[in-house]
Amino acid sequence: MYNRILIANRGEIALRIIRACKELGVETVAVFSEADRGSAYLELADEAYCVGNAKSAESYLRINQLISAAEVSNSEAIHPGYGFLAENAHFNEVCRESNIDFIGPSPQAMQKLGDKNTAREMAVQAEVPVVPGSDGLIEDEAQAAKVAAEIGYPVLIKATAGGGGKGMRVAMDENELLTAFGQARTEAGAAFGNDAVYLEKFILHPRHVEVQVLADQHGNVVHLWERDCTVQRRHQKLIEESPGPGLPQDVRKGICDAAVRMVKHADYHNAGTVEFIVDQDDNFYFIEVNARIQVEHCVSEMVTGIDLIQQQIRVASGEKLAFTQEDIPCNGVAMECRINAEDPEFNFRPSPGKINQIFIPGGMGVRWDSHVHAGYVVPTFYDSMVGKLIVHRPTREETIATMIRALNELRVDGIATTAPFQVKVLESDDFINNRVYTKWVEEKML
């Protein structure tokens, strides 16, 4: 086990990692930008170094400053958290070249899985179902029309380098396809400097289901069950839960086993998430692998009792997993609401600024993960998430009731938060009766 690690991140996840380290008896080195100077959570670290100005590019993304901080502080490993450099294979490599462990997968695995097209090919090899579509890139309209005819309309045109919906087009028939094809390429070229696109079947009203996996460096791979993250707004997850509501047991087993196959095939170690979409007949299709810890990891922690951050550090340091798949329970129902400094009354516009007063929810079944406090100023430079409210109760009904109770208890004076909107979602018939889909928020709640 390490004596000391550096945390190349900020805010909630930096605090989360500090907590895990304290419980493991590992010393922590924090880094911070001028915008985060003086934040309370930095005091909990054993050391803290300023790495630059408020802008991420001038602080949390400065690889040389982060490596220097690790070296002067004698840190043996770096935990990247999520966001920033968490999925940057180059940073991953520089760490290892500097004889500092990167707490995550190998740069090679990260690279392979980072490219959607390669990842899809690996999935097929691992016999993980993928959305029917072109195997590889589409060169021209003619090929597009041919493939579309094979897989059947409606079809989706996607940019291989894409993300966040850019370079994406739906075509209901061949006419639409021929126009959309050009548009998608142009948009992709502009957005990513890479206009390569591919085709796949368009799935109506899908759910987003992902599987938490954990792998050591000795070939042992386990899953910590699935998370349903279907409630999203513009691809931003708002509510996550485990287990996936309404998933038949055989589908659960199938999707979790598929995730383990995928990770084994990619020769992947540390924590990761395999993302799927599930159609209305409970068929699941591989989407991508997130080669890092995720914001919503806490819901898997609650149902399994396993501290994922501690496990990340253990396996990175070379330890074998201390448990097998059979040892991993799935108790009750856990749910997480991301509390963002955004104003749902005004189209979720960012609401940074000073928190004059805050009443933090607590009590039976409630977990609160956040670095904020009365007097804390939410900076304008970073992600708008100010905290995560997690609830764990025996049944989904109880979990929803407690989450609503806790969201109503949370009172923040000085900034607006998404909490009131999340209450509306939790009270809606569609959510309670599990009739949501990835575009549900935009189509039914806004």
Add this chain to the structure above:
Amino acid sequence: MYNRILIANRGEIALRIIRACKELGVETVAVFSEADRGSAYLELADEAYCVGNAKSAESYLRINQLISAAEVSNSEAIHPGYGFLAENAHFNEVCRESNIDFIGPSPQAMQKLGDKNTAREMAVQAEVPVVPGSDGLIEDEAQAAKVAAEIGYPVLIKATAGGGGKGMRVAMDENELLTAFGQARTEAGAAFGNDAVYLEKFILHPRHVEVQVLADQHGNVVHLWERDCTVQRRHQKLIEESPGPGLPQDVRKGICDAAVRMVKHADYHNAGTVEFIVDQDDNFYFIEVNARIQVEHCVSEMVTGIDLIQQQIRVASGEKLAFTQEDIPCNGVAMECRINAEDPEFNFRPSPGKINQIFIPGGMGVRWDSHVHAGYVVPTFYDSMVGKLIVHRPTREETIATMIRALNELRVDGIATTAPFQVKVLESDDFINNRVYTKWVEEKML
């Protein structure tokens, strides 16, 4: 189920009850003294009424004001919380005469169990082991000497109306007994206006172990396992945990079954606690029954997943228990630290006043039950407890590590708290290796 209940209490437990009610869909009516006017938790209630001045005797103990508040607010039941009128059989009776349910046992059961001597007799009838001693009161020195010779020295002289150590004397031999007997009587008479005393065997270095029980009004009684509350300072519990560390399984079963026998024999319903002392050979002896919810109920909630306050309200309203003994798990290890506004640096002197700033611990395995926030003023008039820090992890080792981490995270600016002292206890070899006893804090830590 009730539509609306009144909460005849304040602070942490008032908030705890409001939370349970919100999750049950029951409306709440809070009461408050002038000292608590404007406290944040009152806003969470559907209504709130001032019942008088800061002094408890002029507000939270004013039965007529509380009943009036229940009547004008159309409350169907009153939850007394703990302390104040929670074990006042007269208040219990007045509620029922006013056609308001008292959320707790019957006044008769409360009365019987309230008298130590009667309770002891009932224990004997229920075949619950009691500390060997005089069956009933000791009239004079001669009888005292005779009984002491039978049960063997050292012996303990106790006041039947006693509490808090008053009217208690240890005698190592007959000479000491003859002097101590008179002293104990005088002290008891002065303290309680009742100089009746009895004798029992003095147990060296006992542990305090109590069993949480829950009974409906249809004869169903279950236990929620035991709690070890051995770490006390002057009879004030500082740390509680479940399960009891180092208790052999057969002893656990024996003590829990005994508690259920006791409660059934007393024709008791609602939540209650049966207290025992356990000697160094793991023999357990009945001490008393607490006919109310207790501060430390949360540790039993964590290991069983059962919300005790919700259950109190359900059974009081006439519902049958929805589960049997076999359905009640005991998962992992839960521990609670009572955070008191006291300064351990200065002999635990009270430290009321304004909380300028507070950082509340959170994260994996941590539960925080408290009504305080930055800007809250801790009044001088009431109990010094400002919050409860509860941790639940798979093993005792992990639970201790997380509790230490969380206690160090808790920072309160403006008042002193017991947290630093509790860290010292948790880090001590005696606590880790389970070598503590009820006087351990005074003898080894102060």
Add this chain to the structure above:
Amino acid sequence: MAKEKSDDPSVFDVERIREFIEMMKEHELNEVDLRQSDKRIKLRRGGEPMTMYAPQMAAAPAAAAAPAGGGAEAAAEEDDSNFEYILSPTVGTFYSKPKPESPDFVKAGDEVGADSVVCIVEAMKMFNEIPAGISGKIVACLVKNEQPVGVNDKLFKVAPN
């Protein structure tokens, strides 16, 4: 108020401000806001604003949610402090009249003496006649008939003689 007492110092008078501030500290006031014609003296002290804990509940319980030291603050909200209040001595139901068919004990404008009965607060079947406690003119009745009230809830606003 038009003609100002010549002994009334400028609002900028340092000594008077100091006295106000010491009063605020002594009585834990968060704010003092005094206005007269075109003059204003506004002073704020203490930590973070507690506005988030401002009243959110129905009339009677509203007082409950007023910030700590709410009494003082409530007073601060008044245009001036020339008024007093008749408070409820008990939790109960407020009755403005002895019988449903009879007129109110008092109405705005009535002169009352310390012993005049101004209302009844009923608690546990006991009908407590509430005396004004001060002599003066009723400015307003602050509670509706048959509304529940708590201890120290304001019942009437009075301009004392």
Add this chain to the structure above:
Amino acid sequence: MAKEKSDDPSVFDVERIREFIEMMKEHELNEVDLRQSDKRIKLRRGGEPMTMYAPQMAAAPAAAAAPAGGGAEAAAEEDDSNFEYILSPTVGTFYSKPKPESPDFVKAGDEVGADSVVCIVEAMKMFNEIPAGISGKIVACLVKNEQPVGVNDKLFKVAPN
């Protein structure tokens, strides 16, 4: 402003403002707002105390835990503001001398020019010579030889010319 009582100085009177400010500090006031006819004096200060988040760490990282806007506050601690600081442009190890056996680049009392090298900060095997950036007299070296430093940590205190 024309007809102003002689005993009532201009709102711009520095002495009176100073008295107000001292009162505000002494009594923890957040705001003073005084108006009379067309005159107004409004003073605001501070938020709630963040003292609990004051530095608690070792020398180098100490800056880390300074309150937000710590720079300003640090300056406030100084008796006066006639000094400037040479800050570290990078995370690294501070070296006061080019070689272990050689003397320090600069010591207290030395005059430096903007281009004078005052120290080396080593990061990733790269030895960065740090220029003073201002000309003046070195008042103090604030970091020990071979001590780790972060971006913007204060290295030297300088009295500028």
